[in-house]
Amino acid sequence: SKASGAAISLKVFNAALGFATTVLLARMLGPDSFGVYAFALAVVMIVGLPAKAGVPQLVTKETAKGQASGQWGTVKAVWRWSTAVVILVSFVALLAAALVGALYSERIEMELSITIGIGMLMIPVMGLALVRASSLRGLGHTVQGQLPELVIKPAVFLALLIAVSMMFSSSQFTSATAMGLNIAATAVAFFVGAALLQRTRPPELTHAKPSYDSRAWTATIIPMAAINAMHLINTQADILLIGIFMVSAEVGYYKVAAQMSLIVAFGLQATKMVEPYFARFYHQREFVKLQRLSRAASRLNLTIAVAVLGLLIVLGKEILEMAFGVAFVAAFTPMLILSGGRLAGACLGSSGSLLVMAGYHREYARFWIIAAFLNVILNIIFIP
16 A cells, blocks of 8 residues: 555656656647657657567566565576666667668658657667666565656656756757657666665675576566567557658647546556565465455556546646647547546556466467557558
8 A cells, every 4th residue: 555655656746747748848849840759759669669578577576576485596687687688689679770760761751760860779778777677666665666767767858858948949949859858868767776776785686696597587578578569559559650641740739648648547557566566465375465455556546547537528628728838729639538548447457467467478468469459450540
């Protein structure tokens, strides 16, 4: 319950920072350039997927299990192994992206090409930051494990945007500049996460002999990576396909709608924060505690989702106009549709996290594959 309460506090702060950042970016860039930035960021997330897919969940799960059983050699090994995997896969992803960019450079607009190129530098930093955050969560430091991602990165990004907005006019601010500031904020979050992990590192790890199980970890990562891949496709396919079929301004409107709808789902972070306890209670067969924790997190999530959606229905247009400007009132209808989807997800509670932490990641992956496939097909049919 304490972890869930802290999770909600962090998520509220994160939602406020995310909202302020989106407002500032939309006002500084305008619908067209903001659409270019949103599309470029979606491309970076898709290309960078192999560098982080499955690894954070594996690190959290194996760290929690290793700490509970005293197998510190496994914990030490999985930390080293996951770092090496992220670095290697990031290099391959960057190389592949560079080759594709060179082949299709003439077909891509200059502003978009530069923004994507800069954004690619975020991939290895983002992957390594997630490994450190997952290590902290696995050790039971759930709040500290979320600080770099939920607070440090968005706070630094917002601070940099405010500083730049005071130094330069909106006409001098481009989507490439915004992407560069995002990378700088990601790097700061990485160093903060690394410092926190070093500070909370258990002394038992110092003399522990690494015990690798690379084959089992690789086998575990594959279905977890499939879940992450399908989740990312579900969250980015719409942005990518709107960018392909429609003009940049439409991407900008839709990105605002998607950002607003995320506020409905921020209660889900309560479940994310207690994932290590799901793994620990399940493997220790403390099912009463597991059920109690799951029920509390799910009820809190649903309550928040219903309250936020009600506010958006009543005051959504006024909020959009006041925050983003008259042009972005066009985001109202898609915002309500996406928010309804977030509410549906809240109704399902913590089932997904429970399946993954209990080892049923393969079964869970199948549902995400089906959902992602339907998402892409329906977008291709209906966006035009």
